[in-house]
Amino acid sequence: MKVVVIGAGAAGLMCAGGLAEAGHDVVLIEKNDRVGRKLFITGKGRCNLTNACDARAFFENVVTNPKFLNSAIYGFTPSDCMQFFESLDVKLKVERGDRVFPVSDKSNDIVKALERYALKNGVQLQLNEKAEEIVVRDAVVRAVKTDKGEYLCDVAVIATGGITYPVTGSTGDGYLMAQKLGHRIVAPVAALVPLIAKGVEGLQGLSLRNVGATVFSGDKKSRSHFGEMLFTHTGVSGPIILTLSSELGKICGKNTILPKGSYLSVDLKPALDLQTLDARIQREISAAPKATVKTMLYTMMPKSLAPKVLESCGIQEDTKASAVTKKQRELLAATVKDLRFPLIGKEKADLGIITQGGVDVAQINPKDMQSKLIKGLYFAGEVADVDAYTGGFNLQIAFSTAKAVVRSLSS
Ligand SMILES: Cc1cc2nc3c(=O)[nH]c(=O)nc-3n(C[C@H](O)[C@H](O)[C@H](O)COP(=O)(O)OP(=O)(O)OC[C@H]3O[C@@H](n4cnc5c(N)ncnc54)[C@H](O)[C@@H]3O)c2cc1C
Known part of the structure; x- marks a missing residue:
């Protein structure tokens, strides 16, 4: 299938790489001049990529819509996430509170590993390009329009993040695209602020x-x-x-x-x-x-x-x-x-670590993250109305929701 993933953050990179690995023809659109700008500043530059806790503890740390995340998290657990990064040659360590970091203490190792994973599997990365609209006919995704052109596709994945730290590129564009297609947006506010x-x-x-x-x-x-x-x-x-x-x-x-x-x-x-x-x-x-x-x-x-x-x-x-x-x-x-x-x-939204609010999960199928309104439209990461406490839970949510999309399009 032809797939367009919008946003090369944690969720978008994982999703694009996985879909390309599964044999799809994937274009990854990122409006910045490089991938993973927010990922780069996570964990004070060390990237607390997940939390090595059990499922019960994980869900206790999810603030908004933990039940919705059930199948995504069980489908790609923190332990799967650790194995995934170790398979990409990133050595990991577990610190106080089960927080997981790269041994190097460098978030860039995570960014680069994900970028290599995507490119190695043949993802076509389009930097400095902003997605503007998802073209839908008869409630089916047909294309993604950007400021530079149009990509015909069968599947579009919105992985544009939230509204906090907008300098990293997360400026809420995904909400507008989803809203235009009839999705309800739970008013976004900064959390972990x-x-x-x-x-x-x-x-x-x-x-x-x-x-x-x-x-x-x-x-x-x-x-x-x-x-x-x-x-x-x-x-x-x-x-x-x-x-x-x-x-x-x-x-x-x-x-x-x-x-x-x-x-x-x-x-x-x-x-x-x-x-x-x-x-x-x-x-x-x-x-x-x-x-x-x-x-x-x-x-x-x-x-x-x-x-x-x-x-x-x-x-x-x-x-x-x-x-x-x-x-x-x-x-x-x-x-x-x-x-x-x-x-x-x-404090002002810019300083929030995470956004509370986003695309209403009542309109997303929790098994595969597909929109219940538009066939071929998927959501991954912070753009959906889910958020958790600090400790690596939010990145795990981004990775697990991305993997849910990959699983559903790989079978
Ligand atoms: C300072 C800080 C520290 C953090 N530390 C941690 C931590 O240690 N552990 C943890 O679990 N979580 C942490 N978080 C939260 C974590 O970074 C987010 O939960 C995670 O990045 C969400 O991933 P995402 O892929 O959904 O969105 P993002 O990482 O925000 O990626 C979205 C991408 O989409 C791109 N984009 C947006 N609109 C468009 C468009 N129209 N066209 C093309 N591209 C577009 C953006 O440029 C961006 O690259 C931290 C957040 C901050 C701000």
């Missing part, structure tokens, strides 16, 4: 480990997440904050601004209950009664955070530890477990 917060002055760059974070908004509360976070010049980021950002839809819907009065509560000592924490503070006071309460706190938290904690509970920094009253001590313990930062909302 830093949050804008107040009260972070002087904390920029500070990274906290083993803390808990929860968002409160009116009578709504997010789940609490535990791990690492960091302060930026506009608010908060880091793994647990990015995870929280993916769940904010339950609080603010498609809005990127949170309702007034929303705040982030940071638990600096999640392993200690209030009573144990109070006993710990009492021990610190007894050990250094003449120290100021601020210095005393240095044993319990990073130095730059102590003034913020004291300000939040209204205790003067230079108060002698021995002069701290029982009430102040209890207030201090409560603040250490519930340090609040007023939240404004999500």
Whole structure:
């Protein structure tokens, strides 16, 4: 069959290479001057390409439409993905949290391996060319029009990604092409995105480990997440904050601004209950009664955070530890477990790692990723309304959905 794959990102490269390997005549259209620009910046340049977890854990990490992904993920599992890249001579390693990276720590090794895989199998790669329209007659794909011409085809695969980090080429073109053909688009918003917060002055760059974070908004509360976070010049980021950002839809819907009065509560000592924490503070006071309460706190938290904690509970920094009253001590313990930062909302979409929203999966067949409206039209990767937490899950989704297309057209 004649196939046109639109977008040479993670999903498009995998899909084009696999379809060409299966004997199809494949054209891969990419509007950038090179393939895999987003893939290149993944995992801070190291590319966390999948997660070596079991299926149950995998689906727990999918935020939107996990059931839809069932057959794609079981059809091409994280372990299949690892074997695939190792068969392309990319050595892999598994790090903390089952995150999988190339041993070289170079995302370019993944990009190049996929590009070689596609070209070796005979994919015709068209760089610097933008797909503009999918030509359909009688609800069947006939051709793909680009800014340079037209490709007649039996199959078109939209693998154009989402809307975040648009400099990489993901500018939402696929949504427009799908919408024009009658598909519903669930409004795309950025997820896995830093949050804008107040009260972070002087904390920029500070990274906290083993803390808990929860968002409160009116009578709504997010789940609490535990791990690492960091302060930026506009608010908060880091793994647990990015995870929280993916769940904010339950609080603010498609809005990127949170309702007034929303705040982030940071638990600096999640392993200690209030009573144990109070006993710990009492021990610190007894050990250094003449120290100021601020210095005393240095044993319990990073130095730059102590003034913020004291300000939040209204205790003067230079108060002698021995002069701290029982009430102040209890207030201090409560603040250490519930340090609040007023939240404004999500950072702009450009900074999101993933897009929430996209082509409504109710109009896509989960077995082969074919449109239920147009014969010969397929979707692969982030363009569909699926997204997951950080940890390699999103790239695995891109690879698995691409492979679902390949399997269905190979039998
Ligand atoms: C900073 C950052 C770090 C990330 N790190 C990780 C990580 O470590 N692990 C992980 O699992 N996920 C990570 N992600 C998410 C991951 O990159 C995406 O989930 C994945 O790239 C989606 O793949 P895709 O092929 O669907 O889309 P993309 O990779 O975005 O590829 C889409 C391609 O389509 C092209 N295109 C778009 N429109 C057109 C058009 N009209 N004509 C022709 N070409 C077009 C684009 O130029 C682009 O090359 C990260 C994302 C970001 C932004």
